[in-house]
Amino acid sequence: MVVVRGGAVAALLVVALALSSSWDAASAQNLLKRKVKQPPQTSKPGNPKRMPPNAKYTTVVANRYHKRDYEITCTTDYGAACYIKCPARCPNKCLAYCAYCLTFCLCDLMPGTSCGDPRFTGADGNTFYFHGKKDESFCLVSDDRLHINARFMGNRNAESGRDFTWVQALGVTFGDHKLYVGARRAAEWDEDEDHVVVALDGEPVDVEPAKNAHWVSKGVRGLSVTRTDAVNAVTVELDGVFSISANAVPITDEDSRVHSYGKTERDSLVHLDVGYKFHGLTGGVDGVLGQTYRPDYVNKLDIAAKMPVMGGADKYRSSGLFATDCAVSRFNRSATDGFTSFAS
Secondary structure (H helix, E strand, O other), X not given: OOOOOHHHHXXXXXXXXXXXXXXXXXXXXXXXXXXXXXXXXXOEEOOXXXXXXXXXXXXXXXXXXXXXXXXXXXXXXXXXXXXXXXXXOOOOEEEEEHHHOEEEOXXXXXXXXXXXXXXXXXXXXXXXXXXXXXXXXXXXXXXXXXXXXXXXXXXXEOOOOEEEEEEXXXXXXXXXXXXXXXXXXXXXXOOOOOOEEEEEOOEEOOOOOOOOOEEEOOOEOOEEEEEOOOOOEEEEEEOOOEEEEEEEEOOOHHHHHHHOOOOEOOEOXXXXXXXXXXXXXXXXXXXXXXXXXXXXXXXXXXXXXXXXXXXXXXXXXXXXXXXXXXOOOOOOHHHHHHHHHHEO
16 A cells, blocks of 8 residues: 655646646645645855856844844745845845845945955955055046046054944045035934935035835936935945946944954944946956956956955055046046036
8 A cells, every 4th residue: 555645645636737738837836835734944154256147035123123134025936935034244234035044245236345344355356355554535437538546544443453443434536527426424323324425516405214215317418326225325326437326234233243343433434335337448447446457457366365455555645535637647638528418
């Protein structure tokens, strides 16, 4: 006597239905999936170098109600509920790829990122640190029609005698335009308050505080700002030129304790974590990050080291946030005629 148990019965039923003239194979598979209830899953940190293809993500933000564990309304490709837990290295905010039940830190969007104590991921996929110097500006990308500087903020830990730096603002120069994207200082971090500041040619850009709110420039064709979260996260795009995702984040008490950042109650050290996408860079592009986009770029850093550090701060130093006078500058205002088509 053959004993057929629950799962086998369901499978035999599906096979029988599939063999009938009124039932196709696709319908049989769909029924089988519905019959087998998928247990809930807990998300796993994904591999930054193997991002899910063409997948949509949800931004998960920690707050006073949800600390480190979350349940968000999403399912995997197999119909299971996905319980989201942000990776330990980015406890305050992460990206959840529901279909795969995977999580990534915002700075896993690579190549082209600058995060934390500035940690850059170049176009070659390698990660390195560039510390610069607090209260000074350094050119990240310099090409004939585009120049991006970063102003570094810093904090000195008296006990360790070390200066820590983070990116506080970006100064983007293209054509005759100057775009500012910065993080507003805050003594105490409030996740419901917006700390991102955007300005074009000295005029503030006001975008409704709602996720997916969209602003389009009337003076520069193709320039837009979109909120990727209600507050503290925006994407600035110039069609055919660049897309910059900027997120304002604080230094947490735990980060400060682990890394000896020396955070105090007077300053939560709000800074920017940034992702970059570029279109049409020339082969001569330079800058801390820009050089990694050159077709002949050879990484000479010790990428096997725990903290590969790029030196040579002097050649990247600019006299101001919108200055194009760093030693490796490639910016040529006379070559920016191509941007006149963006002006309305």
